[in-house]
Amino acid sequence: MPDSDEANAETVGSRIARYRNLAGYTQREFADHSHLSLGSIRKVEQGERLPTYGFLNTAARTLAVTVEQLTGQPYPSRQRADARVHAPIAAIRSIARAYDLPPEWRPLPRSLDAIARDVDQATNYRAAARYTALGEMLPALLEELTASVHQLDGIARRRAARLLASCYYMAYCLAARLGYLDLASILEERLQWASTQANDPLSIGLAQWTRANGFQVAKDYNTGLRLLEQSYDQLWDAVGSGPSSAAVTLLGSIRLRQVTQASRARDEDATAHHLGEARRLAERISGGVDGVHYHLTFGPVNTAVHDIAAQIELKHVDVAAERARALHLPSSMPRTRRGHHLIDATRAFIAIGDHSAALVALQQARTVAPQQTRYHPMAREAVHVLASHHRRASEEVRALAAWIASATTGTR
Template identity: 50%
Template sequence: MPESPEEHIGARIASYRKLAGYTQRELAEAAFISLGWVRKVERGERVPSHGFLTAAARTLHVSVEELTGQPYRGESRSDQRVHAPIPGIRAAVRHYDLPADWYPQPKPLRDLERDVRTAGDYRAAARYSRLGQMLPKLLEELTAAVHLSAEQERRRAAGLLASAYYMAHSLTMRLGYPDLIGQLEDRMQWAADLSGDPLMRALAGWTRSYSFDAFGDYSGGLKVLASAREELESDDSVRNVDQVVMVGSLHLRESSLAAFAEDADATAHHLEKATYWAKKMPRGTDELHYHMTFGPSNVGVHEVAAAVELKRPDEAVRVAKKLNFPADMARTRQGHHYVAVARAYLSLDNKDKALKYLQDARRVAPEQTKYHPIARETARVLTHKYRRTTEELRSISSWLGVKS
């Protein structure tokens, strides 16, 4: 079994394929993926798409993280710091339903609400070390507040706890802890139901779709998203910006899963619906509500990402050239976008542009980019394809933990 996180994704796929007794052709046929892509990915000549990874993982009976080599723990102090909160988050997840007399008295809800806002700012800025430092204690205190508060305050505390679970889910997903991701989705649904807030329940559905996505169960994930959206979506019931942002964000998430499934028609349908809702944003720009960034720019970000997944790099580059981010656009969104554009340019054999966008991703969201498996693989393929590497490529590859 592969052990080294320094192995490229294709080498890990090849190792697991051989352990499972498949030839390259047999894997391609069983996973319904192109034989040419299997060969190129295993040789380190192509960056695998999300759909490719989930199909290979499902066929080989492993997780996507086992193919990507996550979590990337590294040896630096910063690497250790970003992973350090995981045991505390696990403990808070275990403690969610202990008897009320087990919990110490938490801080007042107004103070916890302020802490949740601060944690939300860290998440949107992709400051994962800072976010992680807050989460274990914040989760424990909010859990105590849910169990120790009277009815009205309990609902408010439950909404805050659902937000904290969402942020913990974001962190563990980026770092690559699939078992914890699923537990956090369950806890978030529990807290959202307790809150009685339909928008928080919708956010829980949005979040839950990631476990379906990770196993290539796109139809199941799309059903979860559609159920969450249908509770909110109609011209009669969507009356305020919070609701517009949530409905639009659900459509964008549906467009992503449809693109992973290589369903171009469904992808286009959900992007069209998202565009419709983006036009209803009162200020005509992207806004952040209920942890979701939504508006015209994020629709464009998803159009680029979908084009990359559907193997349309020219279209991805064309859309990307028209995008202008508002000054307060969440750095998580910007960072993901720049990695997608780097992939598009790499597919077009434009190494200079691919490198530029990797550098842009590092500039706006360094911690997100450093632990992003596709950012790593893009840098690795660049070094593989272009043996005469520049100092800039060597620098970012070294920073990502990619060896030439």
């Protein structure tokens, strides 16, 4: 792990330039090999433009490095608050490694009702992007639920497995957000295992939705899209022609992930198709209010959020910015979704040169979901870009940069 000061001083653009030089490419040669535009490479390396996710994936593959090496994740820090965020990772890794060991090696768990209440609390922390509080709960929950799956039978065992799948998903989210992609890959497999033990179509749908992210990270969009289509068909067959609100949320979330993957593949027709399918499913949402089930959010608002992110990847940044200005997220929407949208809005505003709007959106993201914003590579890079456009950065930009780099969030 790199030194804290060095990691904070570097930007995504400077890391790309460093790895490009190590690979022996000039900027023009890198453009020829990666099929990225020379102008985009220059502007990203100079800190004048935010890279898209597609740009990052392509650059990483061309340079034979990981996206995390380009973003600098996991972000090291000597701050006590940061140490607390990262502290549970070792325990989660150990528990995931020992998931199939004999039941007699494990302590006696509490009742499932008591464990379920704690899972609900952890779910609230995840939805609010409170990473420290979530991480402090997960190791014990994973340990107890693994023991329950091994020690119980019948309906109780399936319930324990469903709760375990939920916790593995939350652990996956934590590892991925903090940049531990190797652990996230392991947790993805454990989520698959637990959902199968639960014999619950919606847990299995969540596991498949999560698995598709691995293909997205690898830029294997074709396989990811095929997996999602297969998962959609299997879930639809399992829930019947009159799906519950929870099933609609899972089905819609699969469509939205297809939107993301198609847009990052720069496939305009597929993106439009999957958006259309998502909008049709959203019409089934009672009262038009987005629902949250199995940790996923779906409805007309989250569909609009994904549309904006897709337009950025398709390089329709004017459209994305216009739609971001018009979209107002309800306070009922989970903070993790609102924070993510505000970071995407920041990207769109920077792309059209509206740095004032970008700063406001980033400040709002900090207010809504401080830990998510602090550890999000695009948010961190946005601060560098905003600062680079002004010889004398505003007090607001300097304050945001200081907070991103070394200040604590004050959020548990």
